[in-house]
């Protein structure tokens with residue numbers, strides 16, 4: 001493992017270690033899943049304090065470059081997926097565009113009567129029938145997000161478990177010939193609850209992004225209300241801002 005730390009530089013030492021490790025990851029010298037040297041080893045090698053090394057590693061863990069496994073060590077992570085917030089895309093489209101293989105595990109698929117809250121989101125009457133489905137969204141065998149989707153049954157009366165395990169937007173547009181127009185989406189920071197942590201294979205309390213989306217058809221009718229939990233270590237959302 002090779003990188004230099006220049007103690008006379010104006011750049012803080014933790015930053016130099018952080019950049020050094022990052023360059024080893026991007027050059028492939030450190031491979032995804034590989035264990036990096038322990039904090040103690042890095043302290044000895046660069047003759048710096050534990051706090052300095054820890055700061056560099058913490059930053060890399062927060063950015064998804066490294067993963068800490070309790071009692072085992074620190075490993076090279078998979079990096080974060082950068083997801084634009086401009087286009088209204090599906091999970092399948094997003095992953096395919098990155099050359100990844102999207103799959104889903106359908107955890108739940110049932111008909112329920114709309115609660116007051118869901119009927120307001122979907123602009124339907126309370127007690128109208130909805131299809132509720134819960135899916136783990138997976139890319140290249142890694143669970144990325146956990147979604148709960150609610151759709152008015154009237155729009156997709158023939159939706160089956162088989163269809164729900166594939167791309168929903170494909171079915172809506174190609175089979176049902178319904179035109180998806182726009183969506184309202186919110187995104188907030190949260191921490192993984194026990195069930196979410198199990199499903200996403202992360203620690204309970206690990207950072208996640210909680211997203212809610214209501215998607216509308218060109219007719220103005222809401223198609224879906226979706227609550228999703230995305231892994232904070234694998235996702236970074238990106239938006240371009242234009243000053244007017």
Ligand code: 16G
Nearest residue numbers: 090091092167168169170211213226
């Ligand atoms: C995305 C959407 C979700 C939609 C799904 C359809 C977010 C936060 N959510 O996961 O609302 O139902 O795509 O994907 O982006 P599919 O066509 O692959 O089933």
